[in-house]
Amino acid sequence: MGAIGIHRLYAALSALVLAFVLLPLGAIVWVSFFANRILSFPPTGYTLSWYGRAWEQEAFRNGFITSVETALCAVAISLVLGVPASLALVRYRFPGRDAIQTLLLAPMIVPGIVGGAALFIAFIEVEVLTDFEIAGTLGGLLIAHGLIALPWTVRLVTASLAGSNLSFEEAAASLGAGPFTVFRRVTLPLIRPAIVAAALFSFVISFIDLEKSIFLVGPGRTTLQIALVSYLEWNLDSTVAAVATVQILIIGTLLIVSDRYAKLARAF
Incomplete structure (x- = not known):
């Protein structure tokens, strides 16, 4: 097989993989327009009414707002903790540096259902010891989602700092700029694209989370993902497909914008 044949085979395999990934998403979008009252194939017609029905559902509406x-809170937590942590990990050498980096990235590795159960048990233990309620509260949910987003912020900002030119910071320091001035005037502009990408990506990771939320969401509160699962228990129509389509559009747009600011493939 010549070079042209290998190239064509590679292109064909790439197209098959891409189709395997995109076809289910395309199917969900297609189903969201079915007019069938009970989800079935082929469609009897097409309608946009499922999108209006989804917004009329209080569980979906409140779940979307909560998510x-x-x-947004997870983004704020991840940036406040992740940017200084990334700066320390890249710019300084200290005992336990590798262990801290592994700890910060651990939530990325641990399966979501395991992490959610572990956090729930940990919160219960804290409640027993301190009589301070965390599990089932908004604070506990925000802590969990902050942990979800933190590793991605650390990963993106660390990659940006490692690839930036240290000589600019050294030049500013040699001219009399203090550490805060160097960070604000030199380092921050250099890593701003990574920070923007980290914020957008952290939003996506938190927004789509189900495993931790289902353990930690309190009574009278729900997220969009939990609302979807609950709806599917008793209903089989295109409302879920309509909600999923909106999510696909939101998440896809945010990922494209994130990749515009920092090439995500380089960080992963």
């Missing part, structure tokens, strides 16, 4: 608010 957005939680994701």
